[in-house]
Amino acid sequence: MKPWIRSLPPLCLVLAALVLTARSGGTQDRPERQKPFFREFVGLNVHTVQFKPDLYRPVSRHLRNYHPFTWDVEGETDYYPRFPFARNRVDWEKLYGDWKKAGYVTHVSLMFDDTPPAKWKDLPRDAWAYGFQFARFFGPSGGQKLVESVEIGNEPGAYDDPAYRALLQNAAGGMRRGDSRLTISTCATFDRPSGKYHKSLETLKGLEALYDVINVHSYAEAEGYPTWRRSFPEDPSIRFLKDIREVIAWRSAHAPGKQVWLTEFGWDATTQPQAAEGTFKQWVGVTDTQQARYLVRALLVLSALDLERAYLFWFNDTDKASVHGSSGLTRNYQPKPSFHAMAHLYAALGEYRFERVVTEKAGELYLYEFRHGKEPERRVWTAWSPTGSDRKSRARLPKPPGKIERAERMPLTAGAAEAVKWTDEPGGEVALDLDESPVFLWVRQ
16 A cells, blocks of 8 residues: 555545535535626637647637546556656646646546546545645646646546446545635536436536536537538537536536536538548538538527536547547648637627527527626627528618627638628618628627
């Protein structure tokens, strides 16, 4: 037995202390939250040294990094990490420190997939020790304040429900003791029995003092294997939004006060030909233009839900015609249309909060209002055709609450966005040309 293990406090004492920690410093008793600023809502999934901080600054300030547990312990689960170095010598302090200096806030997704329960020497003991050391070094109370939040397992399919519950309970217990200010998230969940890529929300019952965020992954999948075809985000026939709403409803019923984060969603867009054989020979992607439109529209729709954060998957790709093989905002680090669309969205709404749904007509028109956080007389209206059919129309909108100062359409390239002309119509309406690329109207009362 390692010498440090003998000094660990009994788990029962830790859990008793956690109740007090959660009540004093957690999320249980906080007042009703405002909608987040859009700049705080949008996140981006990344992976360690592959990420280029300067390139992606225009699209997000929140990063979700896949942090492999095996890098830190190299197969010996009872190894006590000597942070800032992983056992394979990656310098986490430099990596996360450089991101912080570049203006990013880091959420760490701890990856336990390569360490199934049978490979742990003592799962409860070792998970507690690792969680304690991780939080003590990286958490917001530490000297470097490198990490805002941490996620215990991404999609831990190798863990059955009792094993994941043990992992969450003990890793989070160590983290609460290491730094009570560190925000702790669950793995990906759904409100249904556990599967390969998620855990049932029922697995969390009774552990409310140990986590702050309930995590969900959702993709706009219209078909599964062998096509994996994805639809547009507003499609009422798919589960993309339904799954998220079910998690939010479960949270409200069983864990009020907890945040819900969507930590993975996206679309694949490649320029490569279809594979002639193999697993992905029938795979169906989307075009570059569709990817850009769907990502922006998804974030607009998601901002209306009771979500605190939504992380795009993925930051960069190598242009492969496969699932998750072409879902980046950049292709070989060259901006795709989705990058320019996202940069425009981030600049346009960064200082605004979602205010209200003005109109939601499936297949016809979506119209949302956002209000400036510091100057409430300033609004932005966003309008678009919520379809996947490249539908174009002359739309009539209700008159905004003030004067329209300018209007522009979501861009697909670098440079200035296309200006959009509008006309005032009888009856207090506004008419403009609308398609699947959202139009932004700046309004001042």
